[in-house]
Amino acid sequence: MEHLSFCLVCGGNHLAKEISCTDFVASAETFDLFRCADCGFLFTNPRPSVREIGPYYQSDRYVSHAGSKEGFSFMYKVYDVVRDYSIGRKIKLIKSFHPSGDIMDLGCGLGYFLNALHKDGSFKPVGVDVSDEAVTYVKQHFGIIVRKESELDSFEPNSFDAITQWHVLEHVHALNERMQQLKRLLKKDGTLFIAVPNSSSWDAKYYGAHWDGYDVPRHLYHFNKISFSLLMQKHGFKVVQTRALVFDAPYISMRSEVHRGSGGAFLRGAASGLVSTVNAWFSGNYSSLLFVVKNV
Numbered sequence: 001m002e003h004l005s006f007c008l009v010c011g012g013n014h015l016a017k018e019i020s021c022t023d024f025v026a027s028a029e030t031f032d033l034f035r036c037a038d039c040g041f042l043f044t045n046p047r048p049s050v051r052e053i054g055p056y057y058q059s060d061r062y063v064s065h066a067g068s069k070e071g072f073s074f075m076y077k078v079y080d081v082v083r084d085y086s087i088g089r090k091i092k093l094i095k096s097f098h099p100s101g102d103i104m105d106l107g108c109g110l111g112y113f114l115n116a117l118h119k120d121g122s123f124k125p126v127g128v129d130v131s132d133e134a135v136t137y138v139k140q141h142f143g144i145i146v147r148k149e150s151e152l153d154s155f156e157p158n159s160f161d162a163i164t165q166w167h168v169l170e171h172v173h174a175l176n177e178r179m180q181q182l183k184r185l186l187k188k189d190g191t192l193f194i195a196v197p198n199s200s201s202w203d204a205k206y207y208g209a210h211w212d213g214y215d216v217p218r219h220l221y222h223f224n225k226i227s228f229s230l231l232m233q234k235h236g237f238k239v240v241q242t243r244a245l246v247f248d249a250p251y252i253s254m255r256s257e258v259h260r261g262s263g264g265a266f267l268r269g270a271a272s273g274l275v276s277t278v279n280a281w282f283s284g285n286y287s288s289l290l291f292v293v294k295n296v
């Protein structure tokens with residue numbers, strides 16, 4: 001286990017335990033979340049090191065070739081249907097900033113978004129992932145070559161008009177080093193599109209330790225608008241737009257209901273997702289946030 005004695009965002013060392021969460025998908029172990037009193041950043045601490053984290057990804061949720069997803073099958077079917085719609089919306093958003101150009105999907109996972117970029121044809125897409133399994137899967141399913149994350153430093157500086165990270169940054173151990181890599185790879189007028197769960201959302205508060213967005217210990221960080229913006233500022237970026245990923249609210253809520261042991265998780269989760277979204281119309285605190293980020 002790796003113990004953080006200071007905040008990775010502001011460097012402060014006034015850290016206070018806020019909540020203990022259970023790993024509901026792999027280990028059933030408990031992990032603590034600490035909040036930095038100086039900047040408000042919330043993070044998993046202690047956390048498995050890079051060398052230790054592997055087994056925590058051995059679950060249906062993260063193993064790419066998982067076949068039947070018992071108990072979740074209906075939820076996953078719904079998820080599949082909305083996934084393509086969400087991908088279309090993301091591509092439309094990116095095109096409003098860059099109608100064409102070089103784009104990197106960093107942490108491309110199963111490659112659905114990467115494949116959609118290829119099919120769209122407007123961009124020159126590059127997929128990158130940390131997992132050998134993901135690289136193999138995307139090659140077999142889509143015939144697309146994915147680069148390993150360890151190759152990031154071999155790309156030329158200023159290579160990309162856009163870099164996307166969909167629910168990836170919260171998994172990255174070397175957070176500041178990753179931000180430096182993004183700074184190096186992005187063109188001066190380029191744009192980052194980064195989606196993360198929002199720990200200040202209504203559903204995070206409602207479900208508490210059962211909130212699926214905490215997903216310990218795989219989620220090392222639990223951003224909100226403030227801590228995310230501070231991290232961007234620190235690395236010479238600024239958030240220019242904050243958007244909703246509207247389907248994440250019901251999806252995360254349904255999974256949270258399952259963690260809580262509720263009956264009727266689908267309906268209850270759908271209801272909570274709706275409440276969370278309506279709440280966010282006023283607060284801006286959607287269940288997940290999609291940040292559009294530019295160089296300063």
Ligand SMILES: [Zn+2]
Nearest residue numbers: 007010036039
């Ligand atoms: Zn801090």
